Amino acid sequence: MPARQQTEAAIGVDVGGTRIRAGRIDASGRILDRIIEPVVSNQEGFVSQILRMISTVQRPGDRRVGVGLPGRVRARSNEIISAGYLDIAGIDLATGIERQTGLSARLDNDAMMALLAEVHVADADDGDLALMVTVGTGIGGAIALAGKPWHGGDFAGQFGHIVVSETGPICNCGRTGCVETFSSGTALARLIKEAGFPEDTRAETLFCMAEQEDSTARAVLQTWAGPMQRALQTLVAVVDPDRIVIGGGLGAEMCRALHVLPENGSWFSTPIRPAKLGDDAGVIGAGLHALQEENV
Ligand SMILES: [Zn+2]
Incomplete structure (x- = not known):
């Protein structure tokens, strides 16, 4: 054999x-x-x-x-x-x-x-360094080097705990300012409520409203995605990956929101794409x- x-x-x-x-x-x-x-x-x-x-x-x-x-x-x-x-x-x-x-x-x-599935199957190209950022109830992540898991010491890829602000809600990790507290699904639900929209308002509805120049809906999306943009730029500044796949239950929505953010004058190009395999x-x-x- x-x-x-x-x-x-x-x-x-x-x-x-x-x-x-x-x-x-x-x-x-x-x-x-x-x-x-x-x-x-x-x-x-x-x-x-x-x-x-x-x-x-x-x-x-x-x-x-x-x-x-x-x-x-x-x-x-x-x-x-x-x-x-x-x-x-x-x-x-x-x-x-x-x-x-x-x-x-x-x-x-x-x-x-x-x-691993996204690089092997969706891209058919393991490349060098690929990152996954998952956006759901929380924010998670993973790192693959040449198509293989890379764990660092043990738990590399906890991207939800990249600090993007000195202030903000207390995170599950006990600190303040983690991107998870601003750009997770939980955070989006909080922003929707604080903006006065019905609690069951979906991201898709916000995108439709923003396209019709609703400034409140646009502000919610920008407030949600802005901290994620800063976290992704930090990742790029540190490791310059081939690609960052945005997955999780709200991955496609986060990708869309990132693309409608105003230019922030950064030289970073973030090679993001939404997860393809659902x-x-x-x-x-x-x-x-x-x-x-x-x-x-
Ligand atoms: Zn944290």
Whole structure:
């Protein structure tokens, strides 16, 4: 048997905010088979759900599974440090998966999985340095070097905690001025409310109003995206990446808002693009990540 088989597949699992996706992914990033279920958020239910979903898509000969989780994962040791709304911090999920399914499991942050899929599949060009910034309830991120995860010490890519102001709301990290407190989905909801718009106003509505010269809607979008622009310019100033993919539930909206900001006179060119693979990015990247295991 050759050491590497380009035709083989691995299982990818993406644990999202409301759903788990599990699929078989080939080396080109094609989804061969998949299932999607609402997440069972209590610990025991979650573990049995993920084991069952992996077993459902597993085929004879499969050897590996990649799992993307929200929160902080120490990827080199498969440790779950925190997992957002899921009560699974500290559990040894990888060993549980290996015992139950016989598959070698690799855990990582969900943004990392999405970034791997975006560079391998959407761009078909690993390039040198690619960054992902996710805009959802919070702001997350990931870094890939030549198509492989780059974690720094352990947790590189916490872009939500780039400080862009001396003042502002207290961040979850305990500091003041983090971009997450200004440019996340949570922050947009706050800005919408403070501007006097109905609480269920969507970003799309703000864009329509701004195009019709509604100055309040335009101000909300600019106040939301301006701090993100400063954070992205800081990233470019430090590492000058090939590309910055803006993903997450509000990634497309943030990209659009960034493009309508007034010029700020900076010499920085920020090579941003919206994520292209949508909800499939995480499960594809998790499968690709598992397939990369042979090379490390
Ligand atoms: Zn912070």
